[in-house]
Amino acid sequence: MTDDIVVLGSGYAGTGAVKRLERELDGEADITWVSEVDHHLVLHESHRIIRKPDVRDQITFDCEELKAPSTRFVNARVEALDTDERTVELADGSTVDYDYVLIAFGSRTAFFGIDGLREHSLTLKSLEDALDIHDAVKDAAAEATKEDPAQVVVGGAGLSGIQSAGEIAEFRDLHRAPIDVHLVEGLDNVFPNNDPVVQAKLAKLLDDKDVNVMTGEFIGEVDDETVYVGDDTELDYDVLLWTGGITGQEAAETVDVEQDERSHRVHTGQDFTTNDERVFAIGDAALIDQPGEENPAPPTAQAAWQAAEVAGVNLARAARGEPLETWTHEDKGTLVSVGDEAVAHNVVGAREVVDTFGGPAAEMLKKTVAARWIKDIAGYGAAAKAFPDM
Numbered sequence: 001m002t003d004d005i006v007v008l009g010s011g012y013a014g015t016g017a018v019k020r021l022e023r024e025l026d027g028e029a030d031i032t033w034v035s036e037v038d039h040h041l042v043l044h045e046s047h048r049i050i051r052k053p054d055v056r057d058q059i060t061f062d063c064e065e066l067k068a069p070s071t072r073f074v075n076a077r078v079e080a081l082d083t084d085e086r087t088v089e090l091a092d093g094s095t096v097d098y099d100y101v102l103i104a105f106g107s108r109t110a111f112f113g114i115d116g117l118r119e120h121s122l123t124l125k126s127l128e129d130a131l132d133i134h135d136a137v138k139d140a141a142a143e144a145t146k147e148d149p150a151q152v153v154v155g156g157a158g159l160s161g162i163q164s165a166g167e168i169a170e171f172r173d174l175h176r177a178p179i180d181v182h183l184v185e186g187l188d189n190v191f192p193n194n195d196p197v198v199q200a201k202l203a204k205l206l207d208d209k210d211v212n213v214m215t216g217e218f219i220g221e222v223d224d225e226t227v228y229v230g231d232d233t234e235l236d237y238d239v240l241l242w243t244g245g246i247t248g249q250e251a252a253e254t255v256d257v258e259q260d261e262r263s264h265r266v267h268t269g270q271d272f273t274t275n276d277e278r279v280f281a282i283g284d285a286a287l288i289d290q291p292g293e294e295n296p297a298p299p300t301a302q303a304a305w306q307a308a309e310v311a312g313v314n315l316a317r318a319a320r321g322e323p324l325e326t327w328t329h330e331d332k333g334t335l336v337s338v339g340d341e342a343v344a345h346n347v348v349g350a351r352e353v354v355d356t357f358g359g360p361a362a363e364m365l366k367k368t369v370a371a372r373w374i375k376d377i378a379g380y381g382a383a384a385k386a387f388p389d390m
Contacts, residue, residue, distance in 0.1 A: 003029040003319040006088055006098040008078055009105035010035035010063050011043065012304035013283025013311070015377055017102055020312025022068045029319045031070070032096055034088060036077040036105075038063055040377065041127050044301045045370050045390055047160070047337075049130035050137065050167040051174065058386035059370075060127055061378050078105055080254035083276050100278055100318050102311060103255065103266055107284035107299065110245035110263070116222035117155075121242035124160055133241055137168055140238035141177035149178035153227050153237045155219050156244035157185035158192065159336060162202055164241055166338035169209040181211045182237075184229055186218030191336070197356045198334065198345040205338040205358070219244075246284055246299060255279065260287060270326035272311050280315060282307045290329060297329040305373060306330065335366040342366045366390065 005025075007018050010033070018033050025031065042059040049055050063073050077091040081101065088096040109123040122133050140150035154165045165183045172179040183206065185192065189199045190206065190213060206213050217230030227235040248264035257274040258267040266281040268274055268288050274281060282288065283304040287296040297303045310327040317324050333347030342362040346355065367390040375383035 003099040004032065004097055005029050005315050005319060006032045006034060006096055006101045007315075008034050008081075008088065008101065008103055009283070009285070010037060010040045011104065011106045011283060012301050012373075013106070013285070013308050014102070014104035015040045015063075015066065016305055016308025017104060017282065017311045017315070018067060018071065019377055020309050021315050022071060022312075024313055024316035025319070027070060028316070029099075030072070031068075032072045032074060032098075033063065033067060034074045034076060034078060034090070034096060035063060036075075037126065038073075038075045039127070040066060042370060042374060042386075043125075044159075046124060046127065046130045047163040047167045048389060049127070050133050050164060051171045052389070053131060053134050055389045056127055056131070058389050059374075061374075061382070066377055078249075078251040080251060081279075082254075083256045083279060086278060098278070100280065100315055102272075102315060103252070103279065103281040103285050104283045104308075104311075105249050105251065105285055107246040107265070108249055109242060110247040111242070112245065114219055114221065116224075117219065117242055120222050120224055121155065121240045123242055124164060133164070133239070134171075136239045137171055137179070141172070141175065141179050144178040144238070146178050149180045150238045151180050151182070151236055152239045153182045153184060153235055153241070155184050155227070155240065155242045157183050157190040157213070157215070158243060161185070161241075161243040162190060162206065163337050164243060165206065165211050166209055166341075169211055170339040173209075181209075182235060183211050183213045184217075184219060184227070184235070185213070185215045188216050190215065194334070195345060195356065198336075198343055201343045201356060201358055202336060202338065205341050205343065208341075209339055248285060252285060257281075270328065271314055271324040272307065272327070273314075273324065277318075280311060280318075282311045288327070288329075298331075301373075302332060303329050335362065335369060337363075337366055 039060045080089040111118045144150035221228040252264040257276050265287045268281050272280040284299045314324045334345040343358045344362040370390040371383040371387045
């Protein structure tokens with residue numbers, strides 16, 4: 001009897017796992033790929049859409065075109081997962097049976113209980129989100145004047161917040177639009193908990209882009225006109241973008257496996273197995289053990305790409321009854337863009353680790369990394385087409 005292997009999600013983790021699983025199985029099991037959206041989005045380049053919506057054509061790829069002909073694709077939202085019945089329950093009322101399932105449906109934006117934040121902010125987790133931000137910034141600029149510029153506030157100065165603020169500033173400069181850009185971070189520096197050298201370089205690039213960086217005080221409350229920062233600061237806004245953290249998908253709460261009580265991200269071993277041998281998890285949906293470390297693997301695109309390769313192998317091995325491989329995250333460095341500029345940090349080169357650098361070399365490296373992922377899932381032609389817009 002042929003096993004049914006089901007992969008949930010079309011982000012880096014899900015897409016990468018499907019592609020590797022197809023190569024590993026070669027028809028030995030039936031694969032079903034389930035995703036709420038019908039495409040894969042190169043999410044770490046989605047901020048480019050804020051400035052130039054046409055970029056979406058270079059960084060979105062139809063799942064039907066990415067998958068092998070033998071893989072079944074189901075475009076539906078996952079509502080629940082029943083580990084007793086081994087079924088995935090979908091929003092349209094249908095179910096998908098599985099022998100093995102990979103939870104790779106990513107995460108949601110976390111709002112940390114901040115009053116009004118969920119109701120009044122935009123987020124950046126999807127293609128539609130990126131297009132909504134572009135439209136909101138464009139509309140606000142159209143109604144503004146030099147004397148009364150549009151106020152755009154970005155909450156959270158991690159990777160997504162920095163890159164989004166940079167693109168909004170580039171939009172402003174490209175269109176000579178009357179926009180003030182504010183980047184608010186509750187901790188003491190942009191790109192928190194990272195090397196001070198890279199923090200300083202990013203702060204300098206943001207300053208060069210005329211982004212008003214505010215650090216050291218958290219957003220405490222939001223209403224329909226004002227962001228309240230700390231005890232004394234009030235920022236009136238026309239557009240508010242929140243990029244401050246992640247939490248698990250609602251469907252994860254239904255899965256009877258060990259998970260974090262607050263975020264509902266699923267606990268796994270280094271082989272991506274949960275305490276249910278039929279349920280695997282990777283990407284933002286998972287908390288993946290790492291050897292000798294208290295912290296799990298980071299919820300980054302880089303980690304998801306790496307994990308997806310091994311997850312695809314392990315799903316095939318599980319179906320064959322073979323021993324599973326373990327995965328250890330290898331940090332190959334950090335690449336952050338601020339508009340058309342970039343900073344590279346601790347990048348693993350051919351012979352050594354290069355500390356921190358910017359300029360054309362960092363810009364070219366960031367383009368190359370994005371193109372390499374696109375090449376892996378969609379081929380050289382798609383990568384070459386996308387490269388100029390990265």
